Amino acid sequence: MDGSKPDRRVRRTRRALQDALIALILEKGYEAVTVQDILDRADVGRSTFYAHFLDKEALLTSQFENLQADFEQHWAQGGHGVGLLAFSLPMFLHAQRYQRVYRAVVGKHSGQLIHQHLESYLMAHVQRQFEQENVGKPVGDIPRDLLAHHIVSSFMSLLIWWLEHGLPHPAERMADLYQRLMRGGVGDLP
Amino acid sequence: MDGSKPDRRVRRTRRALQDALIALILEKGYEAVTVQDILDRADVGRSTFYAHFLDKEALLTSQFENLQADFEQHWAQGGHGVGLLAFSLPMFLHAQRYQRVYRAVVGKHSGQLIHQHLESYLMAHVQRQFEQENVGKPVGDIPRDLLAHHIVSSFMSLLIWWLEHGLPHPAERMADLYQRLMRGGVGDLP
DNA sequence: CTCACTATAGAACACCATGTTCGGAAACGC
DNA sequence: GCGTTTCCGAACATGGTGTTCTATAGTGAG
Incomplete structure (x- = not known):
């Protein structure tokens, strides 16, 4: 360095x-x-x-990389739980702290490129977790790649929703809601 | 007319x-x-x-409106089940039939505006279903608006995933997978 | 403090895409 | 066939992009 x-x-x-x-x-x-x-x-x-x-996009990307580096520093300090969905609370907290930048970079007003960056970043994380913790433990008959995609895209849409609505709940509540949704929030419907 | x-x-x-x-x-x-x-x-x-x-965007929008009108014709003919998630199978089938246009208009390559159109279209549908079938039946302690948003955005991301991956499963399987995911596909994870 | 170095301002430039206008030619439907 | 509508093609103004150049001003090391 x-x-x-x-x-x-x-x-x-x-x-x-x-x-x-x-x-x-x-x-x-x-x-x-x-x-x-x-x-x-x-x-x-x-x-x-x-x-x-290089252009407008490179400037936006540099902002994203700032956030990413800062988040990884927080993540590396540990303290978060373990499991597939453990990334959610730290990231909600991080977004809460830097909500202005998050709204601009990750939110609806931003470009698609950043969404793709974030998606592949989270996807890599989830895929890694799958390999570590979950070897040979199939989840229903849902294909792995589809499940991973669902976990990631649901988180992102929830995060964006939260940011666009002015952070109506604290980060902890959002992480809890996210996990409920992923475990079957729509369970008692026809 | x-x-x-x-x-x-x-x-x-x-x-x-x-x-x-x-x-x-x-x-x-x-x-x-x-x-x-x-x-x-x-x-x-x-x-x-x-x-x-008027411009490039209006041309794209006209395409979306074509699809929307055609889908509503299919929907009006009935035959689909009832319930919050009943829209999924007809729409997967519709996307399967017109996959080329769907890939262009709804898929990753398209603009954000169409995504917003589709989102509010589906959101209106889901909100209507909520009012009809589900009066005063709270779902866990998950806020209604957040649940509706999750139902819609999960469907959209699944649809896009399906289109971008070249329709690896038949529409019926996709509708089934969607409903499993919404009812708790990630249920047995830490 | 000095000085060599480096970043910046500002203006000029070529390029390309957008959206508008208009008159003549062509296709349409009756 | 004939009146009407649409299309073509070219020209035009506008505005954003990215490059290049020179003079100026800020910087950090010694």
Whole structure:
């Protein structure tokens, strides 16, 4: 790793651009945000932008990677439970703490690319858990890959719902609701 | 309703544009498709396009409305079961029959707007069912709106998964898997 | 503090996609 | 056939993208 901090100007510029993007996404949605908008809001020259990021999408991706790195730090400190669904509480907590960035990056206003990133990130986690804990223990007659996909996409839609509705419940409750839903929340219906 | 068919040229043009859009979405994804691409593929003049549709999105929406109208015709003929999840089999069957259009319009390659349309369409259905069949019958301590959202978004992600993986199972199996998942497919996990 | 280095501003540029307009040609349905 | 509607094609204004260049200003090391 390169421990030496980059030039102060670089930090200032990148920070300004990232903040501007977040604010603009929350205002008009990712697709509608133009590079010119970001430039004006961040008060940064055009050439400077392209010196740092390949395009608008790369800027968004960098934000996602920030979140991901920070989350993994929390995760590595342990304290979470074990099992297939154990990732949910830490991630709800993380989203609660950084709700503004999450709303912009993960929420409805964001682009599809980030959703795909998040999906494959979680999918990799779930697949790993499957291999570790659950060897040769079939779940009903539901195919493994489909079940994994369901676990991940249900979590993501729940997370987005939560963010879009202004976090109406605490993270702990959301994790509990998620696990109930996955274990059969619709069990007593025809 | 206006039973009289429109001018043959109109039918030809609209058909050509719609077909071109579908083909192009399947090739490069909705976002990457340009109006110029559609014009070239459909062999239609630029001004003609804008005489029929407001923009690229309106063209896609018209496709979705075609599907929706056709599905509702099937649905109105009855034969499907009752209950909250009864919509799933007819819709899987419908998607199976028109898989090419579904892949383009509903699948991963499409835009977000269509997903929102489909979501609110299904959501309205589920909410209606809730009011009819389920008055005052709480489901665990899971809030109604969250449960409805989970039912709908799980179905959609399952449908998309199915389409993107080339319909690996018949529609009947998918409907069955869906209902198992909703009733607790992950029940025996820690 | 000085100085070599590096990032930034700002403007100019080519490129491409969008959406509008208009007159003449062609296809339509009756 | 004939009046009507639609289509074509080209031109045009607009606005966003990404590149390049030079002068300027900020930075960190010594």
